[in-house]
């Protein structure tokens with residue numbers, strides 16, 4: 063017996079406890095003693111049943127992701143061997159599930175005859191989010207217990223379900239409010255003493271047999287579930303494997319599942335998605351904010367501005383159960399903002415993702431006001447007002463006068479200098495930027511802008527609250543546009559240049575969607591509103607000839623029914639507009655440009671390489687703490703394809719020497735600064751290293 067696996071006996075039931083913090087991942091160090099403990103309990107005639115339970119905050123939350131790509135993954139006993147051992151046991155085996163039983167953890171539990179879960183437990187097969195499929199029988203056993211449709215939804219989405227749902231669909235056999243291990247022991251003992259007929263999950267055929275008769279329904283469900291795969295292979299393999307569970311004998315389905323798993327785990331997409339998994343957790347580790355820094359308490363949040371951004375920010379906090387005082391300049395604007403919020407919740411109700419009761423509860427958490435004095439009891443106040451420094455000065459001066467001591471004052475600015483804003487108060491240590499992305503109640507990214515004087519506990523507080531409201535936080539430094547919009551700037555300028563030289567909005571956007579982006583730059587401009595960039599450019603004395611002309615003609619994008627594209631009444635589907643084609647051709651000829659056919663390769667090089675270059679400058683300047691933080695910004699805030707791991711991970715895959723060579727080529731041809739390779743990029747390329755080396759401290 064090792065400290066990682068211990069065995070005790072209760073009324074003839076062997077209780078095997080796994081203790082591998084933090085999440086009881088099934089590393090080799092755990093698998094080996096667990097396998098031995100299972101064999102010992104199996105072969106001990108005094109043991110009449112076995113309960114598998116975990117110490118700490120959770121049941122097994124999966125295979126050990128850090129072992130993938132190392133010899134330890136397959137070192138025997140591997141996870142499949144462990145489950146095979148479980149299935150040789152001819153006495154009741156019960157998994158006692160608390161916390162999260164995820165991936166290999168749920169697969170282990172499915173190797174038991176029975177599962178008892180704590181009422182707050184969640185179970186799921188999230189492997190698809192790592193570019194994988196459940197590789198230890200999950201795609202074969204889950205459909206046999208829950209039915210193929212439910213298993214398909216769980217495996218292709220990767221989203222976990224609660225204990226009650228799992229009970230309803232047969233994934234667990236009993237749910238208990240408390241006393242989980244006692245209940246599991248009692249359950250196991252009862253099964254043993256009643257001499258229950260024990261059927262392995264792999265041998266249960268009713269639910270898959272029923273689906274076998276209706277292959278068309280299964281295919282339709284697969285088509286729907288994988289409709290948004292966008293070039294990712296894992297969702298397709300997940301779906302095919304569930305279909306195999308229905309159509310093939312168990313052993314054959316299992317063999318195929320193994321083949322798919324090996325294909326995926328050795329492929330670039332899964333490497334990229336595993337990189338993002340760890341990158342997200344790294345981003346929460348911020349220099350100067352260690353575990354000893356205690357976050358401040360946040361019981362009420364104030365939001366200034368009830369427009370699109372303010373409303374979305376307020377909804378994010380309310381969705382996390384935090385009361386919000388929402389302030390507008392006048393009653394009319396306040397009413398309009400609240401009506402939009404109510405409408406948005408109404409849409410969730412009509413889609414079935416929110417109950418009427420939950421909607422009412424959320425609405426009750428809003429306190430509307432037009433009086434700054436009402437923000438005095440807020441622990442955190444975020445302003446989302448007009449993006450102009452004079453307006454910000456007015457707001458922060460007022461906040462400084464009314465906010466209670468220790469309240470955190472945040473600006474949702476996307477470009478302005480947070481240090482200047484902090485200087486409008488007598489408490490710059492309590493000021494920072496919280497840059498949400500639109501629609502703020504949906505988008506996961508939160509850029510936390512650390513000012514020169516921002517206190518460590520202020521950062522710790524925002525990092526903690528971000529987790530509470532299900533955002534993905536990344537701490538960045540002060541510069542124009544921070545990480546995301548600054549890199550977007552270099553991409554945008556070049557997208558416009560491509561139009562003048564011969565591309566169309568359609569051809570640029572298609573090159574992007576073929577690469578895996580959900581939409582291209584021009585579809586994104588139309589969605590976000592062209593007027594936003596126009597206003598910023600005007601304030602900086604910059605020009606973008608096509609975009610400016612569209613704005614002058616009142617073409618702001620989807621909200622005005624036309625921008626780079628045309629949108630028919632209320633539709634979001636972009637249609638080619640001959641007027642825009644003509645406008646581009648006229649502007650090009652006015653500048654004496656001979657338009658030509660531009661390849662997808664050129665489009666991608668000229669838009670994405672400058673982004674990587676800007677990312678390198680951002681790292682040189684210390685605006686981002688590490689390359690992977692930039693990847694988190696771009697995959698969570700701008701739709702960079704997750705299967706490519708973010709711009710910096712992708713750059714490493716492309717090869718930095720190739721990128722430098724092409725940047726130099728374009729710099730020579732155009733003379734534009736965006737193509738001038740950053741010193742860091744040149745250094746890494748010349749040393750044949752990548753951003754990963756920089757992060758690992760080996761460059």
Ligand code: 3H9
Pocket residue numbers: 084085087120123124125126127128141142162164165166167169188189192194195196197198200340343344
């Ligand atoms: C799989 O199972 C494949 C099989 O089908 C087939 C195999 C053949 N491995 O997220 P947190 C670390 S694939 C290694 O901050 P929370 C994490 O990096 C796996 N490490 O905590 C972090 O480390 P650090 C399928 C892991 O409470 C620390 O634990 N399973 C793993 O917010 C705390 O993590 C999954 O995909 C792991 N499996 O959330 C589940 N999991 O402190 C992945 C976590 O050094 N895990 N770590 O930064 C999760 O979703 C969340 O971690 C969980 C806890 C919900 C469990």
